[in-house]
Amino acid sequence: MNQNPQDQLNEIRSLMERSTRFVSLSGWAGIMAGIYALAGAVAAYYVIFKMNFLPETPPAGVDMYGSGKAVHYHYANGWADLFSEKNLLLAVIAALVFSLSAGTAFYHSSVKARRQGVRLWNSTTKRLFVQLAIPLVTGGLFCAALLFYGNAGLIAPAMLIFYGLALLNGSKYTWREFHSLALCEIALGLVSFFFIGYGLYFWATGFGILHIIYGILMQKRYN
Amino acid sequence: MSIIDGLNKNFENRVRLGLMSVLMVNDWVDFTEMKELLNVTDGNLASHSSALEKAEYIEVKKEFVGKKPKTSYRVTQKGRKAFQQHLAALEKLLGN
Numbered sequence: 342m343n344q345n346p347q348d349q350l351n352e353i354r355s356l357m358e359r360s361t362r363f364v365s366l367s368g369w370a371g372i373m374a375g376i377y378a379l380a381g382a383v384a385a386y387y388v389i390f391k392m393n394f395l396p397e398t399p400p401a402g403v404d405m406y407g408s409g410k411a412v413h414y415h416y417a418n419g420w421a422d423l424f425s426e427k428n429l430l431l432a433v434i435a436a437l438v439f440s441l442s443a444g445t446a447f448y449h450s451s452v453k454a455r456r457q458g459v460r461l462w463n464s465t466t467k468r469l470f471v472q473l474a475i476p477l478v479t480g481g482l483f484c485a486a487l488l489f490y491g492n493a494g495l496i497a498p499a500m501l502i503f504y505g506l507a508l509l510n511g512s513k514y515t516w517r518e519f520h521s522l523a524l525c526e527i528a529l530g531l532v533s534f535f536f537i538g539y540g541l542y543f544w545a546t547g548f549g550i551l552h553i554i555y556g557i558l559m560q561k562r563y564n
Numbered sequence: 565m566s567i568i569d570g571l572n573k574n575f576e577n578r579v580r581l582g583l584m585s586v587l588m589v590n591d592w593v594d595f596t597e598m599k600e601l602l603n604v605t606d607g608n609l610a611s612h613s614s615a616l617e618k619a620e621y622i623e624v625k626k627e628f629v630g631k632k633p634k635t636s637y638r639v640t641q642k643g644r645k646a647f648q649q650h651l652a653a654l655e656k657l658l659g660n
Contacts, residue, residue: 346654349581353651356585360593360601459600464593 363469363515365457367449368564371556374442378548381438382541388430389541428488438548469514476507497540501530501547516563522555570653572646574619579604579612584647587622587639595635613637621646 358364454461480503484496505526512519526547533543575581582602586593593601599609616622621643625636639647 346657350651350654350658352578353581353585356582356601357589360586361589458603460597463597463600464590 361465361514363465364563365450365454365459365461366446366515366559367453368556368558368560368562370442370446370449371552371559373445373556375549375552375554375556377438377441377445378552379545379550381434382545382549384434385431385544386541388427388434392427392430428493465514469511472514473507473511476503476510479503480507494537494540495534497544498530498534498537501526501533501543504547505530516559518555518559518562522551525551570649570656572650572653574616574621575647575650577612579608580616583609583613583616583637584621584639584643587637588644588647592625592636592638595637598637616643619643619646 451461480500483503484499487493487495487499505523505528508519508523508526512523529543529547529551533540536543575584579602582604583598586598586601595606595609598613599606602609613622613624617624620640623638623640625638627634627636
């Protein structure tokens with residue numbers, strides 16, 4: 342055998358790494374996801390503050406969310422509120438941001454995977470997908486329930502926290518840096534719980550700015 | 565010559581070393597995925613995997629997914645132990 346021990350150990354380490362971690366993720370996916378999120382936040386800002394929807398059940402003496410005041414009102418008509426025009430518009434924006442980000446990530450990853458000569462859909466990506474999906478779906482339903490009970494102000498913090506937990510869960514199967522990004526998202530979510538009216542700004546920071554920063558870091562480090 | 569005592573002849577090959585490395589940190593890994601990871605040909609992987617199977621270092625599972633045959637590998641307890649000893653020996657070599 343013409344390989345020295347150091348080369349052998351390096352090879353072993355690299356194979357162990359490559360076979361358990363999904364490394365075809367591109368920094369561009371993060372940068373673009375951040376840009377979509379910022380655009381989405383601007384759109385949501387207009388829907389929430391500029392479009393002047395009438396509250397479905399006017400909560401006397403309590404401010405609408407987004408105004409800087411604490412809000413906890415409990416609607417009796419959960420379903421009607423859940424599917425109000427405003428909420429549907431916001432849901433469309435959120436769905437657009439999410440699907441554009443996922444689509445971009447998928448596109449960049451498949452290009453990178455082809456370049457590296459590996460299949461995109463292997464057991465590592467399957468594992469990563471499941472680990473991400475469980476907290477994300479839980480968080481999505483949790484947010485729907487918050488909306489149902491009229492606690493819209495808690496949605497941004499909840500989204501940040503559940504997204505952070507999803508990343509934390511998936512970080513075992515992809516770049517290590519996901520771990521610190523996950524902790525940042527969770528911390529941001531927890532802080533924003535105490536600044537209820539400013540959820541949108543925290544949301545824009547967590548999903549927009551943090552993604553862009555991480556995307557740039559990853560792009561510099563791994564490309 | 566005591567310094568190379570711990571090195572295992574079964575692993576003195578890039579493909580076998582790679583096969584074991586991948587299996588140490590994964591559960592069942594199928595043939596196609598292994599082939600891509602190690603960057604080897606079908607025949608090459610098949611001959612080395614059967615050598616490791618003969619040494620009882622790996623388990624081979626053959627099944628049908630629809631009409632396509634699928635081969636998967638998993639490391640055995642014996643293989644895990646042997647590979648760990650081999651790694652320890654490699655590290656010792658470097659330490660000296």
